[in-house]
Amino acid sequence: MKKLALLATTLAMVSGSALAADLRVKAVKAPPPVAFDPWDIAFGASLASNYVFRGITQSNHKPSVSAYFEPRYNVTKDLQLYVGAAGASISFPNRAAAEIDIYGGIRPTFGMFAFDFGVWGYLYPGGQCFNSAAIPGSGIPGSDASCAASPFGNSDPVTGGLPINGNFAKKNASFYEGFAKVNITLNDQFSVGLNEYYSPNFLNLGAWGNYASITGKWTAPATTFGASGVGMYISGEFGRQWLGTSDSFYGTAIASPLGGGPFPAGIPEPSYNTWNIGIGFTYKVFTLDLRYSDTNLSKGDCNAFTSDHTARFDGSFTPINPGGFGSGWCGATGIAKLSADLTAMTNLK
Known part of the structure; x- marks a missing residue:
């Protein structure tokens, strides 16, 4: 009897081992590999009631249209290389009417951390020179060759x-x-996000520029608007723009009535804080963003920094703004922006 029991146990073990081996063989069978196309292209366009950059209007408080095109290469699912070109309508004091951006960088992702490192170039074609004292050969520092077109540039x-x-x-x-x-x-x-930008010659003022900011965003649950497909978010940013001293092109030859100056070698450009907060609604590829933006720049310092061609005399004297002209380009403003953003791999398949 003991022999029969031992034999049955042995057969069961052998049978069980064979079955387990069978299962193991089936478990290692993998599905066919998913095709991975590393190339993608992002592109989009927008219409905004006002183009505001770091708290300051770039379109003289008028509507602005923009578009971008960004080829991407995904080295892995967590590492992306990209280049891009963008354009926007503006209204600058030097009469430039367009901003053309060329940029590129690398975006590595580590779990919850999505990084972005790169270089961004801002081009403003079609500008003119406004400074009669800067005519080449005049002997006045800060001369600009573009002012040689006429006796007064x-x-x-x-x-x-x-x-x-x-x-x-x-x-x-x-x-x-x-x-x-x-x-x-x-x-x-x-x-939440952290951002850092540095330029050795911000806006070609001759002054270095350093901008740092912190951002935050809350995205509403997908069920907030039921099955409508509409999404919602609330986001904001607080930033600080530090600036160095301009070159002599922007120097002042007279002192301010409030003290300070003159600054013939260049003005100490005004560093400032800026902030914005807004609410956005998304539907498929479309986003409607409604935002409030402001800075702590006075009208006088805003005029000295921006060279606002619409500034009027209102007694806004500051040490770097001896003329008393004030600019409204840096104050509180509301912005409405409608944009469409697509990627080839997601939206054009």
Whole structure:
């Protein structure tokens, strides 16, 4: 009897081992590999009631249209290389009417951390020079070759600068920045970000520029609007723009009535804080963003920094703004923006 039991046990073990081996063989059979296309293209366009960059209007508080095109190469699912080109309508003091951006970088992702490192170039074609004192050969520091077109360059013969307020503007305002960003996804609803930009010659003022900011975003649950497909978010940013001293092109020859100056070698450009908060609604590839933006720049310092061609005299004297002209380009404003954003792999398959 014991022999029979032992034999039965042995047969069961052998049978069980064979079955287990069978199962193991079936388990290692993998499905066919999924095809991976590393190339993608992102592109889109927008219409905004006002183009605001770091708290300051670039379109003189008027509507602006923009578009971008961005080829991407995904080395892996967590590492992307990209280049891009973008354009927007603007209204600059030097009469430039368009901003053309050329940029590129790398986006590595580590879990909840999405990084972005790159270089961004801002080009402003079609500008004119406004500074009669900067005619080459005049012996005055800060001369600009673009002012040689006429005895006063393109400047007003009375003020020596822009008509009405006498502000100076270079023909070329183009510049570039290096940047580093990280977005941290805390969960399905909350994310925060840190951003850092540096330029050795911000807006070609002759002054270095450094911008740092923190962002936050709350995304509403997908069920908020039922099955309509509409999404919603609330986001905001607080940033600080630090600036160095301009070159002598923007220097002042007179002192401010409030003290300070003159600054013939260049003005100490005003560093400032900026912030914005807004609500957005998404539907398929479309986004409607409604936002409030502001800075702590005074009207006088805003005029000195921007060379606003629409600035009017209102007694806004500051140490770097001895003329008393004030600009509304840096104050509180609302922005409505409708945009469409697509990627080839997602939207054009």
